[in-house]
Amino acid sequence: MSKKINLPKIIHDPNKMNLETVRQKNKKKKIVFIPTMGALHEGHLSLIKKGKKIKGLTIVSIFVNPIQFNDINDLKKYPNTLKKDIENLRQLKVDYLFLPNVEKIFPNNFETTVSINNLQKFLCGKNRPGHFNGVSTIVLKLFNIISPNVAIFGKKDFQQLTIVKKMVEDLNMNIKILEGSIIRESNGLAMSSRNKLLSPKNFHKASNIYKGLKYIKDEYKKGEKSSKKLIKKLEKYYIQSEIRNIDYIEIFDPLTLHSIKYVKKGAIIAIAVKIGAVRLIDNLKF
Numbered sequence: 001m002s003k004k005i006n007l008p009k010i011i012h013d014p015n016k017m018n019l020e021t022v023r024q025k026n027k028k029k030k031i032v033f034i035p036t037m038g039a040l041h042e043g044h045l046s047l048i049k050k051g052k053k054i055k056g057l058t059i060v061s062i063f064v065n066p067i068q069f070n071d072i073n074d075l076k077k078y079p080n081t082l083k084k085d086i087e088n089l090r091q092l093k094v095d096y097l098f099l100p101n102v103e104k105i106f107p108n109n110f111e112t113t114v115s116i117n118n119l120q121k122f123l124c125g126k127n128r129p130g131h132f133n134g135v136s137t138i139v140l141k142l143f144n145i146i147s148p149n150v151a152i153f154g155k156k157d158f159q160q161l162t163i164v165k166k167m168v169e170d171l172n173m174n175i176k177i178l179e180g181s182i183i184r185e186s187n188g189l190a191m192s193s194r195n196k197l198l199s200p201k202n203f204h205k206a207s208n209i210y211k212g213l214k215y216i217k218d219e220y221k222k223g224e225k226s227s228k229k230l231i232k233k234l235e236k237y238y239i240q241s242e243i244r245n246i247d248y249i250e251i252f253d254p255l256t257l258h259s260i261k262y263v264k265k266g267a268i269i270a271i272a273v274k275i276g277a278v279r280l281i282d283n284l285k286f
């Protein structure tokens with residue numbers, strides 16, 4: 001009779017997770033890691049499927065990291081669909097789910113953080129002070145607990161991806177970072193756990209975020225290269241679509257995140273807007 005294995009194996013304790021990965025690495029297993037904050041959607045699942053293609057052990061973490069939230073209400077409202085998440089991980093045959101408690105990750109006497117100098121000054125970092133230090137700190141901690149060979153991040157959080165790649169380089173971490181494409185709803189809206197918080201009307205309105213980005217890419221293809229003019233056009237498009245609460249629209253170099261005056265191939269346009277109380281981000285490569 002074949003032995004029934006219940007996957008994913010759920011581990012709450014960081015030390016146990018660490019012992020388990022060390023044991024597996026001693027057996028020459030390649031560790032593939034996908035960090036998430038849960039409320040899994042097709043965007044997360046696409047990263048996991050990418051990971052499963054690599055022959056190795058897949059570990060997904062679900063941890064809503066309190067130190068990357070600068071708005072306590074945003075943290076309190078963050079969706080939780082754990083039962084469904086576990087079912088999704090089971091179907092994808094994920095080997096381990098690392099599901100730590102906040103107290104185990106950030107005990108009261110916790111005091112060391114990673115500090116990102118420049119890359120956090122742009123885009124989302126401008127209006128979310130401390131956010132990317134919080135992200136880098138948790139990513140480094142998770143990397144230390146899990147010691148993956150490969151870790152996978154989505155391009156949807158472009159600045160986060162850039163910062164993680166830089167941290168890995170700067171701190172000589174022997175981890176290969178893979179990138180997953182942005183997965184979208186059928187109306188074009190980039191999938192996000194926060195989409196669950198949108199009313200049907202706002203969900204529809206939010207589809208204009210991506211439509212606007214594509215419109216700007218078309219304008220660029222037709223010959224407009226000035227970032228300033230393209231951004232003005234996009235602002236106008238959004239106002240007409242009743243998207244008024246724009247946090248930023250930036251066109252920038254993908255490595256340095258510095259704004260550029262004239263668009264060239266490979267540059268990124270990224271935006272953050274609030275629709276109702278929900279903050280949404282998206283980006284597109286020229």
Ligand code: AMP
Nearest residue numbers: 036037043153154156157181182183191
């Ligand atoms: P989160 O749970 O929001 O922290 O996201 C966990 C990982 O999933 C991050 O690497 C995100 O960039 C990635 N991700 C989130 N949304 C999407 C999406 N729509 N398409 C691809 N990757 C995504």
